[in-house]
Structure formats: C-alpha cells, structure tokens
Amino acid sequence: MPETIVEQQTEIDLKSLAQDIVSRAMSSGASTAECVVREGDEFSTLVRLGQVETLKESGSKAIGVRVFCGKRSASTYSSDFSRDGLDRMLNGALALAKITSEDPNAGIPEPSQLGAIGGDLDLYSSDVYSLPGQERIAYARRAEKAALDSDPRIKNSDGGSFDAATGHKILANSHGFVGEYRRSYCSVAAVPIAQDDKGAMQRDYWFSVSRSLKLLESPEQVGKVAAQRALRRLGARKVKTQQVPVIFDPLVATSILEHIFEGVNGDSVYRGASFLAGKLGQTIASTNVTVIDDGTMRGGFGTSPFDGEGVPTRRTVVIDKGVLSSYLLNTYTAKKLGLQTTANASRGLAGTPGIGPGNYFLQPGTKTPQQLIAEVKDGLYVTEFLGMGVNLVTGDYSRGASGLWISGGELTYPVEEITVAGNLKDMFMNISDVANDLEFRSSVASPTIRIDGLTMGGE
Amino acid sequence: MDRNPFFFQHYGLTDRDLERYLAAALSAGGDYADLYFEYLSSTGLSVDESMVKSASQGISAGCGIRVISGERTGYAYTDDLSPARILHAARTAALIATGPAKTPSAGFQEKQARSLYPVTLPSVDAEITAKVELVMRADAAARAYDPRIKEVRANYADELRNILVVGSDGTFAEDSQPLARMNVSCIAKTDTNSARGSSGGGGRVALDFFFGDKTPEYFAREAARQSILQLDAREAPAGEMEVVLGPGWPGVLIHEAVGHGLEADFNRKQTSAFAGLIGKRVASEKCTVVDNGTMPWRRGSLNVDDEGHQTQETVLIERGILKGYLSDKLSAKLMGTADTGNGRRESYEHIPMPRMTNTYLLAGEDHPEDIIRSVKRGIYAVNFGGGQVDITNGKFVFSASEAYMIEDGHVTAPIRGATLIGNGPEALKHVSMVGNDLKLDEGIGTCGKDGQAVPVGVGMPTTKLDRLTVGGTARKDAGGFMQ
Numbered sequence: 001m002p003e004t005i006v007e008q009q010t011e012i013d014l015k016s017l018a019q020d021i022v023s024r025a026m027s028s029g030a031s032t033a034e035c036v037v038r039e040g041d042e043f044s045t046l047v048r049l050g051q052v053e054t055l056k057e058s059g060s061k062a063i064g065v066r067v068f069c070g071k072r073s074a075s076t077y078s079s080d081f082s083r084d085g086l087d088r089m090l091n092g093a094l095a096l097a098k099i100t101s102e103d104p105n106a107g108i109p110e111p112s113q114l115g116a117i118g119g120d121l122d123l124y125s126s127d128v129y130s131l132p133g134q135e136r137i138a139y140a141r142r143a144e145k146a147a148l149d150s151d152p153r154i155k156n157s158d159g160g161s162f163d164a165a166t167g168h169k170i171l172a173n174s175h176g177f178v179g180e181y182r183r184s185y186c187s188v189a190a191v192p193i194a195q196d197d198k199g200a201m202q203r204d205y206w207f208s209v210s211r212s213l214k215l216l217e218s219p220e221q222v223g224k225v226a227a228q229r230a231l232r233r234l235g236a237r238k239v240k241t242q243q244v245p246v247i248f249d250p251l252v253a254t255s256i257l258e259h260i261f262e263g264v265n266g267d268s269v270y271r272g273a274s275f276l277a278g279k280l281g282q283t284i285a286s287t288n289v290t291v292i293d294d295g296t297m298r299g300g301f302g303t304s305p306f307d308g309e310g311v312p313t314r315r316t317v318v319i320d321k322g323v324l325s326s327y328l329l330n331t332y333t334a335k336k337l338g339l340q341t342t343a344n345a346s347r348g349l350a351g352t353p354g355i356g357p358g359n360y361f362l363q364p365g366t367k368t369p370q371q372l373i374a375e376v377k378d379g380l381y382v383t384e385f386l387g388m389g390v391n392l393v394t395g396d397y398s399r400g401a402s403g404l405w406i407s408g409g410e411l412t413y414p415v416e417e418i419t420v421a422g423n424l425k426d427m428f429m430n431i432s433d434v435a436n437d438l439e440f441r442s443s444v445a446s447p448t449i450r451i452d453g454l455t456m457g458g459e
Numbered sequence: 460m461d462r463n464p465f466f467f468q469h470y471g472l473t474d475r476d477l478e479r480y481l482a483a484a485l486s487a488g489g490d491y492a493d494l495y496f497e498y499l500s501s502t503g504l505s506v507d508e509s510m511v512k513s514a515s516q517g518i519s520a521g522c523g524i525r526v527i528s529g530e531r532t533g534y535a536y537t538d539d540l541s542p543a544r545i546l547h548a549a550r551t552a553a554l555i556a557t558g559p560a561k562t563p564s565a566g567f568q569e570k571q572a573r574s575l576y577p578v579t580l581p582s583v584d585a586e587i588t589a590k591v592e593l594v595m596r597a598d599a600a601a602r603a604y605d606p607r608i609k610e611v612r613a614n615y616a617d618e619l620r621n622i623l624v625v626g627s628d629g630t631f632a633e634d635s636q637p638l639a640r641m642n643v644s645c646i647a648k649t650d651t652n653s654a655r656g657s658s659g660g661g662g663r664v665a666l667d668f669f670f671g672d673k674t675p676e677y678f679a680r681e682a683a684r685q686s687i688l689q690l691d692a693r694e695a696p697a698g699e700m701e702v703v704l705g706p707g708w709p710g711v712l713i714h715e716a717v718g719h720g721l722e723a724d725f726n727r728k729q730t731s732a733f734a735g736l737i738g739k740r741v742a743s744e745k746c747t748v749v750d751n752g753t754m755p756w757r758r759g760s761l762n763v764d765d766e767g768h769q770t771q772e773t774v775l776i777e778r779g780i781l782k783g784y785l786s787d788k789l790s791a792k793l794m795g796t797a798d799t800g801n802g803r804r805e806s807y808e809h810i811p812m813p814r815m816t817n818t819y820l821l822a823g824e825d826h827p828e829d830i831i832r833s834v835k836r837g838i839y840a841v842n843f844g845g846g847q848v849d850i851t852n853g854k855f856v857f858s859a860s861e862a863y864m865i866e867d868g869h870v871t872a873p874i875r876g877a878t879l880i881g882n883g884p885e886a887l888k889h890v891s892m893v894g895n896d897l898k899l900d901e902g903i904g905t906c907g908k909d910g911q912a913v914p915v916g917v918g919m920p921t922t923k924l925d926r927l928t929v930g931g932t933a934r935k936d937a938g939g940f941m942q
Contacts, residue, residue: 052531053531054531054810055531055555056533057534057535060521074514074515076515077517078517089517099587099588099591100512103510201732203849233852350503350517352512384849386849386880387846388858389844391655391876393653394652396876398876398877399856400847400854400930416852417881418880419856421695421932422932457931458698459928
C-alpha cells in the first residue's frame with residue numbers, strides 16, 4: 001500500500017522565478033507587472049463499506065502574469081514551466097494588453113501599501129502528511145465504521161474519507177514586492193445513509209477539518225455525528241405553507257453571512273448590483289448583528305500574511321451592531337468608490353483580482369442554541385438548503401430547505417420538500433437572536449441564528 | 460494508423476511509450492489501467508462599463524493515470540509530461556492493487572472517428588480583435604435597448620481541449636473539443652427599483668457562430684428584456700400549484716429531477732432514490748427522457764467520452780417507465796450493463812464518473828397555447844437559474860428567474876424569482892401535458908458533481924405539471940394573489 005511519496009521539490013526557486021518574470025515583463029515594455037506562482041499537492045482516500053474505493057495522490061504547479069501597459073492590462077497563465085512555455089505566456093500577456101481598454105482606475109497597490117503581517121501565523125504543519133498510507137486509510141475507515149455501527153438503521157454509506165493537501169503561493173510585483181506562504185490542510189469526513197422500515201433513504205455528512213493533524217477531531221466522533229444527522233432526517237414530512245420563525249443551524253447560518261459578504265463586496269457595490277450599495281453608515285441589520293472580517297487570526301482557514309495583491313491582511317468591522325461600517329474591497333474597487341483597500345483581494349491565475357473573505361464571521365451572542373429553540377412555539381429549525389435562489393440586486397430570497405419542526409420549544413419531527421422565502425433586506429433586520437456557538441469549520445463561520453417573518457412554502 | 464497526431468507531435472509520444480506507461484500502471488496487478496492526456500488552451504474577455512477591463516489566455520496540460528482493481532480506483536496525475544514524471548505517476552496509481560504485474564494488451568485499436576463539431580479554425584486561435592468586437596457589440600446593444608439599462612457586463616470565453624485516452628484493453632481515442640460561450644448580464648434601474656437579467660449561449664462551435672444567428676445583439680437584447688421585465692415583477696405565490704414550464708432551459712428540471720438520480724454510480728451503490736426502479740413507473744406516460752451525446756455542435760456533446768468510449772443516445776425513461784442508467788466503464792463492468800459513453804471528468808486531475816451530456820424530455824402532442832389555457836391558477840416559468848438535487852432522498856430544486864402568473868387560462872403578471880421544489884421519482888408523475896415544441900437550451904449549462912464541473916445541455920418542450928411546490932413570499936391565505 002502507498003507510503004507517502006514526497007514529490008521532489010522543483011530545482012528552480014519559485015520566488016526568484018516570479019521576480020524574474022516581473023523584470024522580464026518590465027524590460028519587454030510593460031509599465032507595471034505582477035506574477036503569481038502556485039504549487040500544491042493533494043492526497044485523498046475514500047473508503048466505502050469498509051473497502052478502499054479511491055486513492056488519489058498528486059502535485060501540480062502553475063504560473064500567471066498580469067501586465068499593464070499604461071492603463072491597459074491583460075493576464076496569461078501556464079502550467080508549462082519550460083523556457084518556451086514561459087516566453088509564450090509573457091509575450092501573450094503583452095500582446096493582449098494592446099487590445100484591452102484604457103481604464104483610469106487600473107493598477108496595482110501603491111508601494112507604501114504593500115507588505116506582509118509578521119510572526120508565525122500557524123498556517124502550515126507538515127504533519128498533515130505524517131501518517132503512513134495505511135493509517136490514512138484507517139482514518140477514513142474508522143469514520144465510516146463509527147457511522148455504520150452507531151445504529152441499525154444506518155444501512156448504507158457514501159463512505160468515509162481522509163484528505164490532506166498543502167499549498168504554496170508566491171506573489172511578486174514591479175514595485176519590488178515579493179512574498180510567499182505555505183498552508184496545509186487535512187480533513188476527515190463520513191457520509192452515512194439511513195433507511196427507515198419503508199425503504200426511504202436519507203443521507204447526511206459530518207467532517208472535521210484542520211491545518212494540523214493534531215487538531216483534527218477523532219474519526220469516531222465525526223462518524224457518530226454524521227450518523228445522528230442522517231438518522232434525525234428519517235420520516236421527514238411536508239408541512240403547510242405558513243409564516244413562522246426560522247432557526248438556522250450554524251452551517252446554514254453561514255449562507256446568510258455569505259449573502260452579506262456578496263452584498264458588501266466592492267465589485268457589486270460600485271456597479272450598484274447590491275442592495276447594500278450606498279448604505280455605508282446606515283442600519284442594515286438588527287442590533288444583534290456584528291460582522292467581522294479578519295485575515296490575521298493565527299491558524300485560521302482564511303488567514304494569510306498578505307492578500308492577492310500583496311497588501312498586509314487586517315481586521316475589518318463590516319457591520320457594527322447593525323450599522324454597515326465597511327465594504328470589503330481590493331485596490332480597484334476601492335479606487336472606484338474613493339476608499340482604501342481592505343486587503344480582501346483574491347487572485348486567481350488569470351484575470352483581474354476578485355474579492356474574497358479572510359476569517360469572516362458573525363459575533364456570537366450569549367444564549368445557547370437550545371435557548372433559542374426553547375423560545376419558539378411553532379417554527380422551523382433549518383439544517384440544509386438546496387439551490388441558489390438568491391438575488392443580490394433586489395434581495396429576493398427563495399431556497400429549498402429541510403430540517404426539523406419546532407413545537408412547544410422543542411425539536412420534533414423532520415421536515416423536507418419545503419421552501420423558505422423572503423427578502424434579504426428584511427431578513428437582516430429580522431435576525432432577532434444570535435447564539436453563542438461560533439465555531440470555524442471554514443473561513444466563514446456563524447453561530448445559530450433566528451430570523452422572523454419568513455414564508456415557508458409547503459403543501 | 461491515421462491519427463490526429465497532437466500529442467505525438469507536441470510531446471514526441473510513441474505507441475511504445477504508451478505501452479510502457481500502462482505496464483507501469485499495472486505493475487502491481489489490477490484489472491484495467493488508462494492514461495488521459497489533456498492539453499487545454501483557453502481565452503477569456505470581459506467588458507464592463509463599456510471597457511474591455513480584462514483579457515486572459517492560458518494553457519494547462521497534464522496526464523492522469525487510473526488503475527482499477529475490482530471496485531478500487533487508484534489515481535495520480537502530473538502536469539509535467541516528461542517520461543520520468545508520467546512513470547512516477549503510473550507507479551503511484553499502481554499502488555491501489557496488490558498482486559503480480561499484469562501486461563496490457565498489445566497494440567491499440569482506434570475507433571472509427573466521428574466528427575460532431577468539425578471546425579476549421581478553433582475559436583481559441585481566431586483573431587482576438589473579433590472577440591473584442593463581440594463583447595463591445597453586446598454592451599452597445601444592451602444599453603440601446605432601454606435607457607433604464609444602467610449596468611452591462613458581457614463575457615466571452617472559449618477553449619480547445621485536445622485529449623488522448625489509451626487503455627490497457629487496447630482503447631485508443633483522440634479528440635479535439637472546441638467550446639465557446641458568450642454571456643451578457645444587465646442591471647435595470649429606476650428611482651425606486653433595480654432588477655437583473657442575463658442571457659448567453661454557445662456550444663462546440665467556431666467563432667462564426669456568434670456572427671450568424673446567435674449574435675451578441677441577440678443575447679444582449681434578451682438580457683436587457685429580462686431585467687426591464689423584472690422591474691415590475693410582483694411577489695411570487697407560495698405552496699403547491701399547477702406549474703407550466705416553457706421550452707428549452709427549463710429542462711434543468713429533467714437534469715435535476717431525474718438525470719442525476721439515473722447516473723449509474725449512485726444506483727450501483729444503491730444510494731439513489733431511483734435505485735431498483737428499472738421497469739417501474741417513475742413518470743406519467745407522456746414522458747420520454749433521453750440523454751444524447753451525439754448532437755452536432757452542442758455544448759454537452761462529445762465524439763468520445765473521457766474514457767475513450769463513443770457517446771450515444773440513451774433512453775432513460777420511456778413513456779414513464781424507467782429504462783436505464785447512464786454509465787461509465789467502471790459501473791458498466793461492476794453492474795454487468797452496457798457502457799453508455801457517459802464517463803466524463805473535469806480535467807486530467809480528476810477521476811472519471813458517470814455524467815450527463817445533453818438531457819431532455821421528448822416532444823409530445825399538445826399545443827403550447829392549449830397547455831396555458833388549461834390552467835386555472837398557477838405559474839408559467841420560462842427561465843431558470845441553477846438547480847440542485849439530493850440524489851438519496853430525491854428532493855430537487857430549481858430557481859425560476861423569469862416567471863408569470865397564469866390566471867384563468869391566461870398568462871398575466873411577471874413574478875419575482877422563486878425556487879420550485881419537488882421529489883425526483885414523483886414529480887414527473889404529475890406531468891399531464893407535453894408540448895410539441897421541444898427546444899434545447901442556448902448552450903450555457905455547467906453541471907457540478909463531487910466538485911467536478913463539466914459542460915452539459917438540457918431541454919424540454921412546454922410542459923405542465925399538475926402539482927409542484929412554489930417557494931414565493933405571497934401567502935395563499937392573504938386572499939387570492941398578493942398584488
């Protein structure tokens with residue numbers, strides 16, 4: 001069985017390569033240039049019904065360049081690091097920059113804005129690959145087994161899995177900036193299927209994810225929770241169309257935070273494609289709502305020393321007790337809005353930088369999730385959404401949902417094949433409670449929340 | 460052998476090399492091994508605020524090596540196509556098996572080549588200035604449509620994917636797959652309201668496609684029309700009601716409600732709500748559903764799938780009875796059924812699995828006007844955003860972006876976007892009328908499964924479902940419809 005195969009490190013120093021590409025772009029006629037290099041490797045294994053189903057192991061790298069000729073810009077990328085491949089990439093970018101439009105706001109950050117936050121950010125731990133091959137498979141197998149063993153109604157499975165990956169990013173630009181960082185990741189997951197006596201099936205999942213193997217939850221714990229989540233869905237029914245309070249569990253509550261993110265994303269704001277455009281300083285949510293984006297948290301899933309344009313990451317209060325206090329911006333959108341970047345540039349291999357979150361979260365309240373549920377006479381506890389029926393221009397919101405029915409302050413039977421609809425403008429104002437159970441399982445996190453005034457569509 | 464010599468010329472590959480790599484892949488045993496070489500070049504352009512703000516080009520190439528041993532799959536890939544790296548990847552993938560080495564079959568059999576998308580000049584190699592013209596024309600046409608159109612974005616993207624698939628059973632297939640797409644999105648604004656609209660299309664076509672019938676103006680006007688229309692949309696109703704779906708893109712219903720649930724891997728593992736239902740009624744007898752990878756120029760079409768197998772037309776549901784699944788090599792072998800040529804993957808970094816190509820409901824005999832006339836109170840949905848399905852419990856959703864009320868047999872006011880939700884094995888049993896106007900979508904669909912995205916097509920004629928849950932905000936008990 002596979003042992004870790006350590007890919008031989010590339011002979012060329014990727015940092016020098018990035019700087020070299022920038023200087024070659026400049027000597028070939030670019031007025032500004034920026035180069036990004038990414039390399040990464042991944043391992044994944046899936047065990048189903050005790051047997052290994054897939055094993056995958058590989059590494060790859062790619063390079064991208066963005067050039068400016070005055071106020072025109074273009075970008076190219078390649079997975080071919082040969083001399084020819086790099087020449088083609090560079091020449092392609094310079095040629096493309098002749099056909100784009102002059103954009104007065106185009107450019108990279110000012111030299112004074114560039115840099116990186118210091119200290120060990122705890123983003124990389126080589127221990128994600130420290131397990132021998134058999135142990136990795138055992139992690140996946142243990143997670144699945146815990147799910148299968150926990151109840152006779154868990155009759156099938158989409159498997160247990162263990163994944164690990166590391167990534168290395170390098171950014172250099174013609175203002176002399178060069179920076180790099182490595183990040184690691186590992187996760188264990190289980191996807192059991194529960195079946196009732198009528199043969200109806202329900203599938204659910206649970207996972208633990210971490211930057212270090214040491215911090216990963218035990219596979220048994222993950223499997224057990226996954227089984228509970230699948231089991232509680234058995235016997236789900238439809239309910240009548242009505243308006244009720246809705247409690248969002250932490251995983252689905254993050255989707256509400258993501259809608260806020262899209263709404264304050266500078267790109268949507270400057271073009272008026274967000275209903276939050278022009279609302280800076282105004283109350284857009286209930287006073288329970290304080291939303292923070294922080295790219296500097298040690299070990300965070302959204303942490304990095306600098307953003308996709310080489311600006312040091314920072315902490316930004318986006319919503320302060322219901323008042324919109326900042327948009328999230330990169331250099332371009334900041335210029336368009338006459339503001340400063342919030343270091344939220346996200347950079348792919350090609351194209352203009354986008355906007356991405358750091359560690360982005362809703363500040364927890366003081367009540368427990370149980371208290372939130374106990375305060376609802378009749379309502380919906382939603383645990384899953386299906387579909388993408390959200391319109392940021394109007395705020396219209398309509399999604400498929402499933403979860404548990406709350407009756408007399410307690411979770412009762414499961415419900416499914418229903419819709420939850422409203423308008424985000426009202427929904428943000430109607431976040432009537434926020435619980436204390438904030439936990440990061442990705443770069444976006446939310447505690448349990450309650451929203452009133454939603455329409456539930458059913459029978 | 461008369462081969463499209465792409466990889467042989469670019470990388471100096473020989474049949475000997477391929478045999479050597481396959482032998483390395485089977486060095487620890489295993490039932491089957493294959494190599495997937497891919498060379499993808501792409502271009503992208505976008506116009507925003509009437510400026511071409513972004514232009515990009517790129518190349519991505521690599522080789523993925525798969526070894527199958529029973530139900531197990533070992534996979535490794537490399538973006539470095541040197542023999543040493545490919546051999547290393549082959550030996551990594553080989554570790555899935557534990558046994559004596561096997562020998563791949565000697566020699567390769569190349570299948571009769573098909574040509575569903577013959578282009579003389581792939582769009583990715585066409586003049587960039589012509590592509591700039593396309594996005595600029597789209598911008599101008601959308602703005603000219605109505606002064607309330609305030610924001611326009613138009614994107615153009617194309618790619619050319621050269622692939623070579625060779626297998627230890629002698630499989631040998633090459634293909635050159637063009638793909639081009641144009642998208643326009645608009646925002647209309649008044650003093651009090653804002654609304655969005657979008658449109659787009661394309662296929663496995665050359666650039667001239669966008670200078671023929673499907674011009675930038677065609678897509679731009681459609682996006683602008685939708686956004687203006689939405690300015691006056693009223694609240695959508697909530698609850699179960701009659702639903703009429705227009706022809707074309709609403710076929711995303713078929714994709715979500717039945718398509719995914721009929722992919723063979725889910726049925727082999729008994730994790731689909733459709734498992735064990737072959738020969739059973741899963742739709743009304745008005746419904747015949749096919750998946751067809753052989754339609755010329757279509758976005759979802761392929762000469763060969765990503766396992767080197769020819770695509771075909773597969774009947775999934777015939778007059779309401781479930782007939783078959785969509786299969787790749789692995790599921791076909793394990794289930795003892797035919798490989799339907801649906802083994803697809805996003806790129807060389809991904810393991811192939813059963814995927815749809817172009818999936819649609821065949822035309823019936825009803826006239827679209829009669830279908831509308833038959834509805835007392837319901838909605839008429841003609842455009843959709845995406846959809847999603849939970850294949851295990853069968854629940855699916857799809858989100859209408861353009862829909863209207865039907866009142867007493869007449870289409871009346873436009874309504875705001877709403878999600879429709881149903882249960883896959885049940886929903887099509889409520890199909891009571893099927894129109895004679897089958898249409899496929901314009902060519903913008905991308906389907907995601909297990910984190911892998913592939914281009915697909917969907918389609919349907921005007922179709923009436925007697926019952927489906929609509930996720931609006933207007934309450935039924937508020938007395939009729941919310942105004």
